Amino acid sequence: MTVGVGEHIDPGSAEYDDARSVFNAMIDKRPAVIARCASAADVAAAIRHAREQGLEIAVRGGGHSVAGMSTTDGGLVVDLRAMSSVDVDVAARTVRVSGGATMSHLDRALEPHGLVAVGGRVSTTGVGGFTLGGGTGWLDRKFGLACDNLLSVELVTADGELVTASEDENSELFWALHGGGGNFGVATSLTFRVHELRSITACLLLWEPEAGEEVLRAYRDLIESGPDEASGGAIYLTGPPEEFVPEQLVGNLTLLVLVTFCGTEADARSFIAPLLALSPAAEVVMELPYAELQCMLDDPPGLRNYWSAEHLASFPDEAVSAFTGAVSGMLVPSSSQHVLFAAGGAAGRKNPTYPLPWRSAPWVAHPFAMWTDPEDDERAIGWTRAVRDAVRPWSTGAVYLNFIGDEGADRVRAGFGTHNWDRLVAVKREFDPENVFRLNHNVDPS
Known part of the structure; x- marks a missing residue:
């Protein structure tokens, strides 16, 4: 099959299985052809070919879509990975x-x-x-x-x-x-x-899970009263076998608080003093290049994934208790993470007219289930949904769609904002009236 001027991979190609794999191992789709594009001209040729042949089109960049929207069964994948300049x-x-x-x-x-x-x-x-x-x-x-x-x-x-x-x-x-x-x-x-930004300071603090409510209340108060330079997240996870992790936490449920601070290590230490006063089981505070911070928590590929999120208008003590209580169903040991991200700041103040109704929420609860055994599917998915249920009383109802899989049309509208819907449909009708690009959180032009 000839697809424009770029390289193409079909099911008979030796590299097909590697090329079709995506981040979420629950997704096992078999495209008819993968067009490995090297230029915008290749992309245009691949789109025209797919439309002439009546093939569904998926677009792949990083391949991180948890719903598997970057691939297709029997269609054509516009693979952009060769375009990385x-x-x-x-x-x-x-x-x-x-x-x-x-x-x-x-x-x-x-x-x-x-x-x-x-x-x-x-x-x-x-x-x-x-x-x-x-x-x-x-x-x-x-x-x-x-x-x-x-x-x-x-x-x-x-x-x-x-x-x-x-x-x-x-x-x-x-x-x-x-x-x-x-x-x-x-x-x-x-x-x-x-x-x-020459460097950023990362503060990793670990506790036994029983300290969760006290630590999360202190972390909440610290961020809410702190400057925009401070961000981070509170993460329940399985203690990794790293040198800085105490032996009793390795392989067991652990609370990690990561504070990121756009400033020096000395300024960061001064800022996190209320957390240090709670006697973490381990601490690592280091000034480092931002690029190093960005790969510090990279998730391993090849695992089964199911994610969701709720954006919280507030995080009172009752929500802290609900969030920490919901950790009980988490898969441990596994790569699953039970996350509370700090949001707000400049992100909450800028450009309110964009179709991003979730941007003003100061906190995001993000259950992030990752596991290996298909027999754990029901348990992992059930836990993720249970976390959402636990914190929903404080939810804004909006959602960052990159954080979720396919959760239905109502959640898509919640991601864009109902008040933005007609405007998005008008743009869709102008640029994609036949809904060629529908493998996404879709705005249906009809």
Whole structure:
């Protein structure tokens, strides 16, 4: 099968099984062809070919979609991984990123210049899908969401045309790309504003799980009264076999509090003094390059995944108790994580008109189940849903769609905001009236 001018992989190719695999091992789909694109022209040719042949189209950047939206059974995958270049303009404080680049490509390109872009919380995430969904990470309390720093996008449409979206060109499309995901085309390059940040301080503090309520209350109070420079998360996990982890926590349920601080180690230590006063079982406080922080908590590929989230309008003591109580069904030992992320700050104050109704929530509960044995599927999925149920009384009802799988049309509307829906549909009808790009949290033009 000939697909444009890029490399193509079909089920008879030796590399097919490797090329079709995605981050979530629960997803086992078999595309008819994988078009490994090296340019926007390749992307356009692949789209035209798929449409001529009546093939469903999936778009793959990092392959992290927990719902498996970056692949398809019997269709064509537009694989952007060969398009991973990053071009830094130090003088202008901007960076141009190709559509298949990961956070690691971006972070490592900026690091020599003492510059950072707002990224996620692991290095293997694809920049494109992350940003088009809004993009939240360790720096959004300081610099806003990833999409707040987006200056322009080059996009191949459902007709195979290359268009540019910015504040001055296709401005309604540009608005929709701030949270609307992959509904409107294939992003072949994105240009961002970047920021000077030579280093960041990471504070990792570990406790026995029984200390959870006291520690979480102190962490909540610290972040809510602290500066935008402070962020992080409280994470219940299985204690890893690392040198800094006490023997009694290895392989057992552990509470890890990560405070990230855009400042020196001395300033960070002063800030976290209330947490240090609670006698953590272990502590690691270190100033390091942002790119190193970004890969510190990388999740291993090849595991079964089921994620969800609730964005919390507040986190009172009753919510603390509900959150800590819900940890009881968590899979331990496993790579599962029971997470409370700090949000708000600059991300909550910027650009309220974008289709991101979740951005104002100061806290995010994110149950993140990861496991290996299919026999644990029901238990892992049940636990994830139980966490959502436990904290729902404090939920805003909105949700960051990059944090969830396929949870139905109501959750999609909650991700975009009902008040944004008609406007998103209008943009969809202009750029993809036949819903060619439907393997996403879909805005149906009909």
